[in-house]
Amino acid sequence: MEKYKTINPIPTFERDAVEIFHDLHRDNLAVTICIDQAVEGVLSDLVVTFESYVSAMSLDDHWHPKAPEYLDSFPTIESFSWPLVEVDESLWLGVLSSSQIDVAGIPKNYRFISLNNTLDVLTFSEPKFNWVKSEQLISRQFKSNEDYYFFLAIGTEDSEQRCNEIGCENYRVSSSRKCRKHHFEMIRGYQPPVSAS
Numbered sequence: 260m261e262k263y264k265t266i267n268p269i270p271t272f273e274r275d276a277v278e279i280f281h282d283l284h285r286d287n288l289a290v291t292i293c294i295d296q297a298v299e300g301v302l303s304d305l306v307v308t309f310e311s312y313v314s315a316m317s318l319d320d321h322w323h324p325k326a327p328e329y330l331d332s333f334p335t336i337e338s339f340s341w342p343l344v345e346v347d348e349s350l351w352l353g354v355l356s357s358s359q360i361d362v363a364g365i366p367k368n369y370r371f372i373s374l375n376n377t378l379d380v381l382t383f384s385e386p387k388f389n390w391v392k393s394e395q396l397i398s399r400q401f402k403s404n405e406d407y408y409f410f411l412a413i414g415t416e417d418s419e420q421r422c423n424e425i426g427c428e429n430y431r432v433s434s435s436r437k438c439r440k441h442h443f444e445m446i447r448g449y450q451p452p453v454s455a456s
């Protein structure tokens with residue numbers, strides 16, 4: 260049976276997380292806990308970074324510790340002891356073969372839990388905490404991390420010509436005959452969040 264150990268940053272968690280995002284685009288692993296908690300009067304999210312990690316597994320619509328069908332196998336976690344716990348006797352670690360685990364020893368299993376998804380991380384690194392302003396995390400308003408990175412890669416509207424969408428006053432980006440917003444919409448099929456542009 261898995262056992263859970265509460266991990267609390269400073270300041271401590273005061274509410275449930277809405278969503279967990281993770282960024283594997285770098286050598287290290289950055290996990291954003293979207294929690295919208297007031298920290299010194301500012302709505303904030305928590306970014307947790309690990310210098311290195313062995314493996315990460317996202318369970319978008321899989322089990323949740325509060326889901327009744329799993330209460331037999333997964334003990335209920337007290338309110339506010341999540342969104343971040345360390346897992347002892349990890350089921351995931353138990354099913355990995357020894358060749359999948361680093362020869363350096365047994366990594367720790369951290370579990371990030373939100374209302375919408377969970378993320379398991381196997382790592383030898385200690386988590387580092389960084390509260391950031393929620394409104395900076397516009398990435399969560401995109402449908403996926405890939406969409407967010409695509410939007411960032413479009414570039415700036417530095418052309419002298421207007422976007423070719425009728426009625427649009429914005430200028431073109433260098434890679435397109437459209438502005439940033441309309442280029443994104445043409446490729447990804449929906450408008451980017453207003454706060455992103």
Ligand SMILES: [Zn+2]
Binds near residue numbers: 422424428440441
């Ligand atoms: Zn446009």
